[in-house]
Amino acid sequence: MNSTKKARLEAAGWKVGTAAEFLDLNKQQAAFVEMKLALARCLHALRIRRKLSQSRVAELVGSSQSRVAKMESGDPSVSIDLLLRSVLAIGGSPAAVVRALASRKKLTPV
Amino acid sequence: MNSTKKARLEAAGWKVGTAAEFLDLNKQQAAFVEMKLALARCLHALRIRRKLSQSRVAELVGSSQSRVAKMESGDPSVSIDLLLRSVLAIGGSPAAVVRALASRKKLTPV
DNA sequence: CCAAGGTATGTCACATATGACATATACGCA
DNA sequence: TGCGTATATGTCATATGTGACATACCTTGG
Numbered sequence: 001m002n003s004t005k006k007a008r009l010e011a012a013g014w015k016v017g018t019a020a021e022f023l024d025l026n027k028q029q030a031a032f033v034e035m036k037l038a039l040a041r042c043l044h045a046l047r048i049r050r051k052l053s054q055s056r057v058a059e060l061v062g063s064s065q066s067r068v069a070k071m072e073s074g075d076p077s078v079s080i081d082l083l084l085r086s087v088l089a090i091g092g093s094p095a096a097v098v099r100a101l102a103s104r105k106k107l108t109p110v
Numbered sequence: 111m112n113s114t115k116k117a118r119l120e121a122a123g124w125k126v127g128t129a130a131e132f133l134d135l136n137k138q139q140a141a142f143v144e145m146k147l148a149l150a151r152c153l154h155a156l157r158i159r160r161k162l163s164q165s166r167v168a169e170l171v172g173s174s175q176s177r178v179a180k181m182e183s184g185d186p187s188v189s190i191d192l193l194l195r196s197v198l199a200i201g202g203s204p205a206a207v208v209r210a211l212a213s214r215k216k217l218t219p220v
Numbered sequence: 221c222c223a224a225g226g227t228a229t230g231t232c233a234c235a236t237a238t239g240a241c242a243t244a245t246a247c248g249c250a
Numbered sequence: 251t252g253c254g255t256a257t258a259t260g261t262c263a264t265a266t267g268t269g270a271c272a273t274a275c276c277t278t279g280g
Contacts, residue, residue, distance in 0.1 A: 028195070028199060031198055031203075031204045032194060032195060032198060035204065035207070053256060058239090063238075063239060064240055064241085065257075065258095066241080066242095066257090066259075066260090067237095067239065068257095069257060069258055069259080070258085070259085072257095073258080075259095077236085077238085078237075078238085079189060079238090080189075080191045080194060081189050082238080084142060084145065084190060085142060088141055088142060093141075094141045094144070094145065094214070097145070097211070098211050101204075101207070101208050101211065102208045102212075104204070163225080163226060164228095165226075172269090173268075173269060174268090174269050174270055175226085175227075175228095176227090176229075176270080176272095177268070177270090178227095179227060180228085180229085182227095183229095185229095187266085187267065188267075188268085189237095189266090189267060191267090192267080192268080
């Protein structure tokens with residue numbers, strides 16, 4: 001690709017890179033999202049096992065019911081930091097966190 | 111503790127709770143920090159193994175050298191999200207992340 | 221000695237994640 | 251039917267994280 005076209009594409013908001021970069025970026029992003037979803041499932045499962053409502057979890061975490069719902073659904077607006085702190089806040093052990101991450105499901109291409 | 115004293119302490123910016131709550135909070139916070147430090151060490155080790163400078167890592171992550179330095183030192187201003195994305199960005203595998211978290215060092219009381 | 225490259229630390233404007241709130245939906249029970 | 255409880259979804263002000271920059275420190279080699 002010549003630099004003129006590259007500049008034109010970039011001006012239009014596109015990121016220009018090699019195919020390898022493209023694939024790698026996707027792999028990294030996929031791995032990141034997988035971990036996030038693994039923690040989301042971990043939080044939900046733990047909450048159910050402990051028979052807690054989302055509101056109760058919110059109290060323990062210092063957050064709100066709506067945010068807990070977003071956490072469990074893997075909403076893009078929630079950070080892994082918050083998910084981690086939440087799992088720990090309702091009594092999840094670090095080992096449980098590690099297990100959850102280790103057994104994360106692979107995202108399948110659509 | 112009577113409610114008057116509790117109110118007085120809270121007005122002064124103190125959080126009042128039971129000893130159990132206090133200890134648990136510390137345990138959770140400790141676990142959280144341990145994981146963060148584990149990822150920080152993971153990032154540093156991986157960077158050295160790959161013979162990359164902090165500036166090069168910054169390019170790969172889309173950040174800056176100063177932030178990479180903060181990441182590796184476990185600076186409070188960096189999130190676990192950023193640490194995770196950085197490890198993945200320089201080629202760390204999800205499995206490596208899990209290993210790092212599983213082998214995190216315990217923080218010892220001072 | 222100096223210059224160059226790597227790392228650490230502080231600051232700041234800006235972007236993003238967050239708690240709170242409103243509201244919708246769903247289910248059970250009287 | 252209505253009422254209470256639980257969960258989902260959207261919005262918003264603001265607290266927090268972030269990239270960028272300046273700058274200082276330390277090696278290494280010229």
